[in-house]
Amino acid sequence: MTANSRQRELRFDPEAIDRKWQDRWAQDGLHHTPPDDPRPKWYELTMYPYPSGDLHIGHWYAMAPSDCHARFRRMQGYNVLHPIGFDAFGLPAENAAISRGIHPQTWTMSNIENMRRQLRSIGAIYDWDKEIVTCAPEYYRWNQWYFLKLYENGLAYQAKGPVVWCPSCQTVLANEQVLNGACERCDAVVTRRDLEQWFFKITDYAERLLDFSGLVDWPDKILTMQTNWIGRSEGVEVSFDISHLGLDDAEIRTFTTRIDTIFGVTFLALAPEHPLVAPLTTDDRRSAVEAYVDRARRTSEIDRLSTETEKTGEFLGSYAVNRLNGERVPIFIGDYTLMSYGTGAVMGVPAHDARDFDFARKYKLPVRMVIAPISWDGSEPSEAFLGDGFMTNSGRYEGMTNEEGMAAIAADVERNGWGRRTVSYRLRDWLISRQRYWGTPIPIVYCQLCGVVPVPEGQLPVLLPEDAEFKPTGESPLAGNENFVNTRCPQCNGPARRETDTMDTFMDSSWYMMRYLSPGYDDGPADPAALDRWLPVDQYTGGAEHAVMHLLYSRFFIKALRDMGLVDFDEPFLRLYNQGVILGEDHEKMSKSRGNVVNPDEVVSHLGADAVRCFLMFIGPWDQGGPWSEVGINGMARWLNRVWDILERDPARLDASLDAPQAAAEREEAVRETQRLLHQTVRKCHNDLDRFKFNTAIAALMEFSNHLNRVWADASVDPATWRECVEKFLLMLAPIAPHVTEELWERTGREYSIHQQPFPTWDEALAAEETITLVVQVNGKVRDRLQVPADIQEDDARELALASPRVKSFTGGKPVDKAVYVPGRLVNLVV
RNA sequence: GCCGGGGUGGCGGAACGGUAGACGCGGCGGACUUAAAAUCCGCUACCUUGACCGGUGUGUGGGUUCGAUUCCCUCCCCCGGCACCA
Numbered sequence: 054m055t056a057n058s059r060q061r062e063l064r065f066d067p068e069a070i071d072r073k074w075q076d077r078w079a080q081d082g083l084h085h086t087p088p089d090d091p092r093p094k095w096y097e098l099t100m101y102p103y104p105s106g107d108l109h110i111g112h113w114y115a116m117a118p119s120d121c122h123a124r125f126r127r128m129q130g131y132n133v134l135h136p137i138g139f140d141a142f143g144l145p146a147e148n149a150a151i152s153r154g155i156h157p158q159t160w161t162m163s164n165i166e167n168m169r170r171q172l173r174s175i176g177a178i179y180d181w182d183k184e185i186v187t188c189a190p191e192y193y194r195w196n197q198w199y200f201l202k203l204y205e206n207g208l209a210y211q212a213k214g215p216v217v218w219c220p221s222c223q224t225v226l227a228n229e230q231v232l233n234g235a236c237e238r239c240d241a242v243v244t245r246r247d248l249e250q251w252f253f254k255i256t257d258y259a260e261r262l263l264d265f266s267g268l269v270d271w272p273d274k275i276l277t278m279q280t281n282w283i284g285r286s287e288g289v290e291v292s293f294d295i296s297h298l299g300l301d302d303a304e305i306r307t308f309t310t311r312i313d314t315i316f317g318v319t320f321l322a323l324a325p326e327h328p329l330v331a332p333l334t335t336d337d338r339r340s341a342v343e344a345y346v347d348r349a350r351r352t353s354e355i356d357r358l359s360t361e362t363e364k365t366g367e368f369l370g371s372y373a374v375n376r377l378n379g380e381r382v383p384i385f386i387g388d389y390t391l392m393s394y395g396t397g398a399v400m401g402v403p404a405h406d407a408r409d410f411d412f413a414r415k416y417k418l419p420v421r422m423v424i425a426p427i428s429w430d431g432s433e434p435s436e437a438f439l440g441d442g443f444m445t446n447s448g449r450y451e452g453m454t455n456e457e458g459m460a461a462i463a464a465d466v467e468r469n470g471w472g473r474r475t476v477s478y479r480l481r482d483w484l485i486s487r488q489r490y491w492g493t494p495i496p497i498v499y500c501q502l503c504g505v506v507p508v509p510e511g512q513l514p515v516l517l518p519e520d521a522e523f524k525p526t527g528e529s530p531l532a533g534n535e536n537f538v539n540t541r542c543p544q545c546n547g548p549a550r551r552e553t554d555t556m557d558t559f560m561d562s563s564w565y566m567m568r569y570l571s572p573g574y575d576d577g578p579a580d581p582a583a584l585d586r587w588l589p590v591d592q593y594t595g596g597a598e599h600a601v602m603h604l605l606y607s608r609f610f611i612k613a614l615r616d617m618g619l620v621d622f623d624e625p626f627l628r629l630y631n632q633g634v635i636l637g638e639d640h641e642k643m644s645k646s647r648g649n650v651v652n653p654d655e656v657v658s659h660l661g662a663d664a665v666r667c668f669l670m671f672i673g674p675w676d677q678g679g680p681w682s683e684v685g686i687n688g689m690a691r692w693l694n695r696v697w698d699i700l701e702r703d704p705a706r707l708d709a710s711l712d713a714p715q716a717a718a719e720r721e722e723a724v725r726e727t728q729r730l731l732h733q734t735v736r737k738c739h740n741d742l743d744r745f746k747f748n749t750a751i752a753a754l755m756e757f758s759n760h761l762n763r764v765w766a767d768a769s770v771d772p773a774t775w776r777e778c779v780e781k782f783l784l785m786l787a788p789i790a791p792h793v794t795e796e797l798w799e800r801t802g803r804e805y806s807i808h809q810q811p812f813p814t815w816d817e818a819l820a821a822e823e824t825i826t827l828v829v830q831v832n833g834k835v836r837d838r839l840q841v842p843a844d845i846q847e848d849d850a851r852e853l854a855l856a857s858p859r860v861k862s863f864t865g866g867k868p869v870d871k872a873v874y875v876p877g878r879l880v881n882l883v884v
Numbered sequence: 885g886c887c888g889g890g891g892u893g894g895c896g897g898a899a900c901g902g903u904a905g906a907c908g909c910g911g912c913g914g915a916c917u918u919a920a921a922a923u924c925c926g927c928u929a930c931c932u933u934g935a936c937c938g939g940u941g942u943g944u945g946g947g948u949u950c951g952a953u954u955c956c957c958u959c960c961c962c963c964g965g966c967a968c969c970a
Binding site: 062272274277278281288390395399400401402407409600672673678679680684689692694752766832835838870875882 | 910
């Protein structure tokens with residue numbers, strides 16, 4: 054059974070209903086967010102899509118449930134903003150230009166056109182007047198403006214930074230263009246090059262970014278990932294003496310988190326790029342060292358890091374002195390030492406560091422235990438010992454615990470001026486330069502006389518020229534555009550050249566949530582009044598793949614803006630929720646090569662947007678994702694079909710049944726039970742929608758609809774009860790299935806629009822059970838179930854349990870040792 | 885290797901430490917139909933039984949508890965992230 058063949062069996066025409074109401078809502082401006090609404094605001098943001106061309110079912114999975122949640126908040130009485138836009142700059146557009154000869158602008162805008170249509174088909178409450186497209190000059194102008202602000206405040210700077218280089222294509226590659234260390238286009242082995250590039254000083258904010266106290270509700274997973282990404286380590290920067298060599302530098306600085314192991318140092322390892330490498334290399338070692346440095350430089354950093362655990366290096370020929378014990382230790386270079394972390398030099402302690410141990414084994418360096426575990430027999434270890442123990446071979450620190458030793462040595466090192474306690478971070482500064490065309494031009498001019506000159510604010514935007522050479526030439530595509538490159542210096546009006554790199558697109562997404570508020574605003578990135586009213590974002594939803602790039606960059610960005618006095622909040626997104634990944638029917642990740650990609654358009658036109666929305670929310674917990682199912686969605690369409698059937702029934706027909714010879718007491722009981730289930734369902738649905746538990750909210754609604762079918766078949770409730778039930782049922786379903794509910798709301802004579810009604814409320818008293826099933830266990834095993842009043846007391850419950858004949862047969866007349874009573878649930882008899 | 889998240893019927897999944905399998909899909913049986921589809925009704929973890937009863941069951945092995953899918957420890961798989969950070 055395919056979606057296609059099921060469609061003609063539905064009681065209604067979903068395509069017509071979708072179109073009818075989407076048009077009507079648009080016409081009435083139902084989703085406009087009024088600027089002066091007195092209700093409390095709720096800013097619910099879903100991560101904007103990249104306009105790749107087609108709205109994938111994965112987009113639906115991200116957007117339909119978040120729309121449902123935003124709608125729910127609106128029915129709860131909030132003034133809700135739930136905007137959408139496009140993350141329109143980036144590499145795929147440029148690749149399309151290269152491979153198919155289409156201009157990135159053309160490609161991007163036609164994709165956006167198509168995706169707008171598809172996004173409308175979801176039936177979300179997007180206010181299209183607030184749409185943003187980041188490749189528009191009105192948008193990226195403010196990227197440039199912010200860049201200048203960061204530059205003025207010393208947070209943007211220029212430095213050499215590594216890029217991945219394809220020697221065959223003669224071009225810079227993005228990391229995602231490298232497959233197994235080779236260029237994805239020509240398969241040549243990539244190398245690394247250092248280019249002068251722009252950075253943002255996110256490292257200045259490392260400490261503040263570790264403070265999550267300003268966040269209300271973020272998944273622990275993301276906080277952990279950010280914490281690990283920032284990678285804070287407390288340690289000691291300690292230097293080794295090389296004054297005997299008579300160089301400009303009298304010492305080598307190293308960073309360690311294990312100063313307690315300094316008596317175990319048997320070598321030093323410098324990064325190949327370390328400035329002291331050349332001066333420290335002796336003549337007899339020079340050719341070998343230079344060859345090693347050269348090899349390391351040609352290997353890309355990515356490659357270098359992904360190589361197995363084998364440690365390589367070269368002896369420089371010189372020695373340094375460990376000031377704590379006066380020992381001479383050989384100085385090596387090794388590419389397991391990274392220039393970009395700590396001081397670019399490490400003290401090698403083979404006995405207490407796994408990497409140093411490997412290195413020492415390979416180069417036959419001594420391994421000296423200086424932290425002894427209690428069980429240590431004095432022999433050389435077969436692997437590095439990383440645990441705690443007692444100081445040994447450690448001079449005056451002998452016998453201390455290594456924790457005491459750590460404190461004592463650190464203090465002595467500081468007192469002697471050999472180093473200082475410090476903190477290192479793994480986090481690197483944010484490299485924003487891209488040697489690409491399709492991005493925001495960096496607003497900088499290079500003047501022969503004045504040097505680096507920022508473009509004055511009044512001259513923004515620096516427009517991205519339309520013509521550029523996309524074919525690989527060895528430099529940024531903009532560099533070949535003479536009209537763009539050649540300009541006048543804003544300071545001296547002399548000849549100057551423009552910066553030809555463009556910005557990382559994470560720049561666009563760092564502040565886009567502010568632009569939505571006033572997308573046409575011309576005097577700044579956002580209207581200050583709107584900013585004041587709407588930010589920070591109350592609820593952000595999107596994929597966990599943005600845990601450490603986008604989300605960290607945006608947090609940094611906002612903190613930096615706050616320090617500059619440009620905003621007055623500290624965190625951009627108060628709450629975060631990550632949806633899972635929608636899989637193909639084969640339970641595999643969707644991909645073109647697997648052929649398991651689902652095109653939502655076809656399903657939507659056959660079964661309707663609501664069936665797709667409902668099904669995506671019903672698959673399972675939203676944060677866990679799950680497999681698409683062609684038959685599964687048919688089941689959902691069938692349920693909506695039954696809902697339609699329920700709403701088509703005329704409640705007046707229940708009046709006729711009053712004449713039936715049915716006991717009045719029985720009918721009264723059915724009404725009471727129906728009321729109870731209604732109130733329980735409202736409670737469950739409310740609480741589940743509130744916490745993104747869409748699957749169980751829908752299950753509760755299904756149970757309620759099943760109940761309605763039963764009482765209709767029995768004609769056991771009165772028309773008024775029926776009317777109340779179906780009305781509240783529709784209201785609960787409205788945020789989940791907006792089109793069908795609006796249609797049924799109208800067809801049953803109710804006033805437009807269902808989406809402007811409040812979400813139903815419940816009464817705890819009416820939701821409370823009158824009787825419960827009392828479970829009776831014997832030694833923890835269920836032996837009987839008794840229907841008892843909900844307010845039964847412990848003594849009565851115990852008595853009833855003991856009186857049960859089934860229970861008696863299991864206790865075998867033995868005396869009961871103990872009876873555990875759980876109010877409202879069970880009695881457990883222990884014999 | 886390290887850090888997260890998972891492992892429950894044929895499938896997706898439900899279950900404040902307290903009736904395991906809600907809800908849905910699929911399957912089986914029935915009603916309606918000339919017939920099929922759709923629709924409606926019933927059954928559907930496994931073993932045993934004609935049926936009740938009973939027994940076994942939430943990746944593995946242990947532990948805590950009157951009671952464990954849930955908490956703790958061991959191990960095995962799957963998914964995601966990081967990956968020589970001194």
